[in-house]
Amino acid sequence: MAETEHGGGGYRVYAVTWFWLLVITVLELAIVLLHVPKIILAAALVIMAFLKAGLIVAYFMHLKYEKLSLVYTVVVPMVFLAVILFSFVAPDAIHVFRLRR
Amino acid sequence: MSSSDWEGGKSPFGIGWPKLMMWLFLVQDTLTFAGLLTAYGVMRLSLGRWAVQAEVFNLYLVGAMTFILICSSATMAVAVSAAKRGDHRKVSTYLLLTTLGGLLFLGGQYIEWTHFIHEGARLFTNPWGIPQFSATFFITTGFHGFHVAAGVLYLLVTLWRWNRRSIQPESVEIAGLYWHFVDLVWVFIFTLLYLI
Numbered sequence: 001m002a003e004t005e006h007g008g009g010g011y012r013v014y015a016v017t018w019f020w021l022l023v024i025t026v027l028e029l030a031i032v033l034l035h036v037p038k039i040i041l042a043a044a045l046v047i048m049a050f051l052k053a054g055l056i057v058a059y060f061m062h063l064k065y066e067k068l069s070l071v072y073t074v075v076v077p078m079v080f081l082a083v084i085l086f087s088f089v090a091p092d093a094i095h096v097f098r099l100r101r
Numbered sequence: 102m103s104s105s106d107w108e109g110g111k112s113p114f115g116i117g118w119p120k121l122m123m124w125l126f127l128v129q130d131t132l133t134f135a136g137l138l139t140a141y142g143v144m145r146l147s148l149g150r151w152a153v154q155a156e157v158f159n160l161y162l163v164g165a166m167t168f169i170l171i172c173s174s175a176t177m178a179v180a181v182s183a184a185k186r187g188d189h190r191k192v193s194t195y196l197l198l199t200t201l202g203g204l205l206f207l208g209g210q211y212i213e214w215t216h217f218i219h220e221g222a223r224l225f226t227n228p229w230g231i232p233q234f235s236a237t238f239f240i241t242t243g244f245h246g247f248h249v250a251a252g253v254l255y256l257l258v259t260l261w262r263w264n265r266r267s268i269q270p271e272s273v274e275i276a277g278l279y280w281h282f283v284d285l286v287w288v289f290i291f292t293l294l295y296l297i
Binding site: 010011014015017018021022025028029032041042045046048049052053056057059060061062066067069070073074077078081085089090092093094096097100101 | 113114115116121124125127128131132135139142143146147148149155160164167168171172174175177178179181182274277278281282284285288289291292293296297
């Protein structure tokens with residue numbers, strides 16, 4: 001296998017990824033149990049979710065070590081998806097909320 | 102891109118087609134879950150009210166399920182790495198551990214659903230007076246649970262075939278991609294459905 005070692009430090013990288021995933025999960029639960037304003041809570045949770053997602057995709061799913069063409073194939077549609085959802089669907093939902101009142 | 106790129110024998114993504122197909126499947130499966138979570142977001146935003154999840158669900162149980170799924174994802178990564186190194190026995194052991202994690206997660210989900218149904222939650226009605234609340238919960242976690250159950254079967258088949266030495270390390274890696282994706286989706290379900 002020519003590409004056996006291109007994953008960096010072998011098993012160690014998975015242990016480190018696993019450790020940080022658990023740390024972020026504990027932080028997520030901690031911030032829910034603390035009473036912080038809803039907006040800050042939501043923002044912090046979403047940021048932490050994306051951090052976890054990044055760790056899983058980059059290291060567990062190995063995308064960090066794949067060819068750039070594959071990275072773009074996977075990541076670019078997700079960016080478009082997020083932009084479209086936030087710019088078109090979210091305003092509609094808020095509009096319906098205002099109509100209901 | 103030169104004309105020689107079209108003459109075959111090149112691998113534009115630098116991976117074999119089975120792995121590429123799994124990646125493309127996962128991209129489209131992301132859209133499925135994005136659809137479910139978007140529907141949830143639209144309903145919750147437009148209603149302007151929702152049940153207090155911390156009072157309905159046991160966050161410690163959900164936290165434990167999250168912990169188990171992250172651990173099983175890590176053991177899967179080790180199995181994939183061991184397969185590439187040709188460490189045959191280690192692959193079997195870690196595939197088995199991963200499967201066990203999946204089964205534990207499903208057990209947690211069984212407890213959670215049972216509790217939720219005992220509280221009076223049904224697909225379109227519930228005691229909290231927000232029908233969309235239980236519908237979202239059942240459909241989204243149900244769809245994810247179905248993915249976990251399918252993943253457990255997939256892992257068992259992979260384990261069986263690996264022990265018969267009828268598959269290449271790449272097949273273990275592809276099973277791994279699917280399993281990590283299940284964990285990845287849970288990150289967002291856990292955050293959006295339970296915590297926010």
